[in-house]
Amino acid sequence: MTSPLRLAILGCGTVGSEVVRLLHEQSADLAARIGAPLEIAGIAVRRLGRDRGDLPVAPELFTTDAVGLVKSEDVDVVVEVVGGIEPARGWLVDALRAGKSVVTANKALLAEDGAALHDAAADGGADLYYEAAVAGAIPLLRPLRESLHGDRINRVTGIVNGTTNFILSAMDATGAGFAEALEEATELGYAEADPTADVEGFDAAAKAAILASLAFHTRVGAADVHREGITEVTAADVASAKAMGCTIKLLCIAARGADATGRESVSVRVHPAMIPLGHPLASVGDAYNAVFVEAEAAGPLMFYGRGAGGAATASAVLGDVVAVCRNRLAGVRAPSESAYADLAVRPMGEALTRYHVSLDVADKPGVLAAVAGVFARHDVSIATVRQVPAGAEPAGRGADAVLVIVTHTAPDAALAATVEELRGLDAVRSIASVLRVEGGE
Numbered sequence: 476m477t478s479p480l481r482l483a484i485l486g487c488g489t490v491g492s493e494v495v496r497l498l499h500e501q502s503a504d505l506a507a508r509i510g511a512p513l514e515i516a517g518i519a520v521r522r523l524g525r526d527r528g529d530l531p532v533a534p535e536l537f538t539t540d541a542v543g544l545v546k547s548e549d550v551d552v553v554v555e556v557v558g559g560i561e562p563a564r565g566w567l568v569d570a571l572r573a574g575k576s577v578v579t580a581n582k583a584l585l586a587e588d589g590a591a592l593h594d595a596a597a598d599g600g601a602d603l604y605y606e607a608a609v610a611g612a613i614p615l616l617r618p619l620r621e622s623l624h625g626d627r628i629n630r631v632t633g634i635v636n637g638t639t640n641f642i643l644s645a646m647d648a649t650g651a652g653f654a655e656a657l658e659e660a661t662e663l664g665y666a667e668a669d670p671t672a673d674v675e676g677f678d679a680a681a682k683a684a685i686l687a688s689l690a691f692h693t694r695v696g697a698a699d700v701h702r703e704g705i706t707e708v709t710a711a712d713v714a715s716a717k718a719m720g721c722t723i724k725l726l727c728i729a730a731r732g733a734d735a736t737g738r739e740s741v742s743v744r745v746h747p748a749m750i751p752l753g754h755p756l757a758s759v760g761d762a763y764n765a766v767f768v769e770a771e772a773a774g775p776l777m778f779y780g781r782g783a784g785g786a787a788t789a790s791a792v793l794g795d796v797v798a799v800c801r802n803r804l805a806g807v808r809a810p811s812e813s814a815y816a817d818l819a820v821r822p823m824g825e826a827l828t829r830y831h832v833s834l835d836v837a838d839k840p841g842v843l844a845a846v847a848g849v850f851a852r853h854d855v856s857i858a859t860v861r862q863v864p865a866g867a868e869p870a871g872r873g874a875d876a877v878l879v880i881v882t883h884t885a886p887d888a889a890l891a892a893t894v895e896e897l898r899g900l901d902a903v904r905s906i907a908s909v910l911r912v913e914g915g916e
């Protein structure tokens with residue numbers, strides 16, 4: 476058999492330790508699939524003292540010298556599972572420029588400065604693979620990057636954060652508020668001690684940037700993504716959604732469309748939204764991820780599975796390791812980044828959305844007309860109106876009536892301005908819930 480391919484593994488936490496374990500357990504199969512055995516050249520860790528006795532590797536493979544390991548002449552492939560921007564960016568740029576293949580799970584880095592990595596890969600003629608960075612185990616980036624390259628993708632809608640999906644699913648199932656559901660997610664180990672990246676939508680926004688870049692052949696970074704998290708989603712919002720036959724999900728949406736001047740552009744956003752129970756993403760519960768891709772010729776495609784977890788994520792990392800190793804043996808590399816379309820990213824105000832607005836109003840003549848007038852002034856067309864006598868549902872608001880309005884599609888800025896004006900209307904006592912609505916139109 477061919478001489479071994481040597482791997483530098485950077486990081487040995489949740490994902491890294493499973494990568495090491497699977498490399499050991501699957502070594503014969505991996506060697507057969509690749510055509511050469513894999514060898515671990517070293518594992519970079521932050522501290523050497525930690526007890527890693529249960530990992531099936533020689534203790535002398537551990538090192539705190541990540542830079543030395545990356546630069547080592549006898550390393551072919553660098554696997555980065557540390558996370559964060561620096562020092563990961565420096566390591567990976569060095570590795571790629573030196574012609575080493577890189578496999579990374581680092582969505583934060585790819586979304587923050589994917590350009591640096593792609594440029595270094597092009598400079599060094601090296602492979603850069605990152606299937607684990609979005610939706611963990613789910614094969615999604617390879618289909619976008621390869622299988623769908625004969626097609627035109629119009630829209631990607633996904634649930635790409637397991638922690639927030641667990642929280643929203645719990646709120647839906649039990650009627651709990653956000654804080655209570657977060658507590659449960661933390662107790663069960665779904666949410667991290669500092670849940671900010673998940674609940675404020677940063678993690679999903681990084682993934683949205685990566686998905687949009689691949690889907691639209693355009694460089695999209697985290698800063699281009701409109702981001703709203705789930706901390707403001709209330710039990711009343713969840714009840715409103717249920718009353719409409721919907722559920723609330725934190726969605727990542729990347730869509731083609733025309734900008735204000737009619738030029739083709741994309742909008743990329745992450746926010747909570749109501750979706751009808753019949754939508755394919757509505758039944759994605761617990762910490763699962765799913766991504767719905769709409770392509771011109773292929774039609775709708777759905778990708779579903781585990782978006783997180785050590786072993787599940789390591790599966791995606793190892794799939795990439797096999798791919799880059801095969802390429803090395805064949806003396807080829809995967810096609811470089813495809814960013815030729817270079818589409819502009821539209822501001823959120825120009826994104827086409829629909830709103831669900833639930834208002835506590837006085838039940839007297841002229842109120843509905845006044846409310847409808849505000850929508851009309853902003854050129855927002857109303858799709859449905861439902862009036863519920865106060866106290867009927869949801870109970871206990873102390874208003875005379877609850878008006879539930881769902882709009883047709885309109886620019887987000889017009890919808891937001893409508894809600895602002897409604898707030899100031901005399902007849903409107905309070906706005907009980909404002910949510911975007913996706914799917915079903």
Ligand SMILES: NC(=O)c1ccc[n+]([C@@H]2O[C@H](COP(=O)([O-])OP(=O)(O)OC[C@H]3O[C@@H](n4cnc5c(N)ncnc54)[C@H](O)[C@@H]3O)[C@@H](O)[C@H]2O)c1
Nearest residue numbers: 486487488489490519520521556557558580581783784788
């Ligand atoms: N955990 C998941 O389910 C999951 C899923 C998809 C993607 N990812 C991504 O995978 C990467 C790793 O995630 P994780 O969950 O394994 O994180 P983790 O915190 O469990 O592991 C990271 C490890 O890197 C080590 N580290 C930090 N700085 C280092 C340095 N300078 N040199 C060497 N080691 C250093 C830490 O000590 C830690 O052990 C991140 O980019 C993350 O976003 C994780």
Ligand SMILES: N[C@@H](CCO)C(=O)O
Nearest residue numbers: 635636637638782783
């Ligand atoms: N924190 C992420 C892990 C995977 O990126 C999640 O909850 O989905």
Ligand code: NA
Nearest residue numbers: 606610611613
């Ligand atoms: Na994936």
